[in-house]
Amino acid sequence: MLSASEIRKVVEERNVHQKGTGKKVVDVREEMHRLEDKGELIVHRIRPENRPVEAKTLFGWTKRIPTDRLWHHKSCGQCGNIPGYPSSLLWLMNETGRTYLNEPHQTSCTAWNYHGTATSNPTALAAVAARNFHRAYETDHFPLIHCGTSYGDYKEMRKLLVENAAVRTKVREVLRKMGRDLVLPEEIVHYSEWVHAMTPEIVARQSRSVTGIVATVHEPCHYYKMVPEDAVYDDRVYAGQRPAVPSGILMSLGATVADYSTWYDCCGFGFRHILSEREFSRSFANLRKIRPMVEEAHADVAITSDTGCVTTLDKSQWIGKAHGLSYLLPVLSDVQFAALALGAHPYKIAQVHWHSASAEGLLEKMGIDWKSAKAEFQEYLRALQSGAAPELLHPAHGEIETFFAVNKGQVLPDEAPGAPVAGAGPDVRRGPRE
């Protein structure tokens, strides 16, 4: 136990540091714009072409959610082992007539690794974030972050880059070596916020009733516990006392969102644990999440909006049988559920076959003829095996993009030979602040 004098000493050091560096920033976005005015960085604006919709954050701040002309910042976990997650989102964008780029010129945020093994550091994480941000800017498409951890990490990195001049300088120096510049997007936007903004358009296209489906929501920790002031809340969802996503879309589609006692707990992912110490992950997921969802809320499905959460809650259940926990509650992302409600193919689009806990019982409750869909999918697999071309949601990339980050948009101003330089002059993406 520390003595009071030791505690006071640390607190005093903190006060001196804070006063000396002037680091107290209330809304980091305001400071970001001031830094742009000084030529320190470029703010990637949300423009009318992005068709923004306003939402409110935990602190009551206005957050502009772009709904069109988006750059998909994919999640390594989603794409790696639950690919129906990104494909459902792309499908919803096609259905609602939104344009986007889904490129091979993106890295992950690398924060799964950082939170799991710490084999990185904040400057590297900030540079990775800024490289992806610049790539989105270079194509004139606004970044849309698929993963909750990437979203939380990027908000932390935005704060770090805005508040810490030394990190900013170092990151700019690194980026310049690859012809890039320091760009921060006007907002850091999670895909579930896009879903929230698009709710009226999504619901208008609903073709399958989900009335009678009981859903329990697992709120991803890194969506609302990292930089919590920026997460979207809505008075119409839990009276604004819990995040609006992903509960809002489920309620709007007509599902019953049921409460359970451990809603605030994490899923058990643990970053390191899910790969090398899964006895913890599966114990936590089964005992603290799935069991209350089934026994207290009698859920038909668990819905969440992050990579690690779908993975942990779904994949941990099969082994539960060894301990008499045979719940096998389907676990889907909000976009998989919404896509199914809009008529998406459960295997070709929602790709439910990658999930450990079978979704077929849920599909039946939703009135989906999964047996026919499954037979159709098996036929499709046979066709692929015979050399048929796969069905795609967007045009395929050319061979040149295996190597080069081709600038599809060709949007750079003529006067700039390489990447735009902060404060260098007119740029179509900059323009006045709104």
Place this chain on the structure above:
Amino acid sequence: MSIVAYLPRRALSLAEEEAAAPPAFELTGRRKLSEAERTLAGQIFGEFRADPRHHEFVLGCINCGECTTGCPAARFYDFSPREMLQIALTGDATTLWDALQEKIWSCCQCYTCNMRCRFGNDIAGIISVMRELSVRHGVEATRKTLAPFGRSLTLLMTVGTQVSSDMIQPDFFRDWGPFATGSDKVWNVSADIMRKAIPSDVLQTTRSSWEVSVQTSLELFRIYEETGVLDMLRGLDPDLTEMLIDIIEERREEFSEARERFATELAGMKGTVATFSG
């Protein structure tokens, strides 16, 4: 026999304890350090307290325990975020060294403790600082803890994604059941065909989470080189680091050859594609 019989008749003096044969732990739980460990512990402690994030993340603590009541790891491990914060506040290098041996790796990094803390401490953040130092200095316990991560670190360093579908193999993910680990067997087609049935060309790979262009992976590696990540990794696993450098050198050659091959298409293009040399 009563447990009282095991208790010493009187407390030993420090000199008597040090003179005594192992156990390595004293009754207080404090580890007995070798000279080399004591030096390293002191160095790590100095760097820890000098890290600017210590001032940013550690604001104070009244031992209320709110952080621990919500902590998932505290339910299953001998771990408490309250204790971690107290250790961050301590002036004793040995106490920090003890935490680096195991406890820091129990944390789930869920940030629940941060959300609950009335002081606004960034407890998850300060644990990450401890972990970084432990990696950078190649603390033996950390090497062991992170030994299973060679494959995912290779992916991460070379293409920038944490997992690939071909990592989900039955021998390592048996507990995930037949669908997650062997969907190709369930559907009676190869893993390649299962990936081909995903309706986006960039996702139709088994070797990474998505196809990553060579330019992108080289840019990422440049970041690692410039920001000290490679040096950190060298402290943890020098062999892996050398292997990664070899892989990237091959990619650089490949990139250079591709620039000649696509010279016509690349002519007149703007942006980084025109300027990045690998």
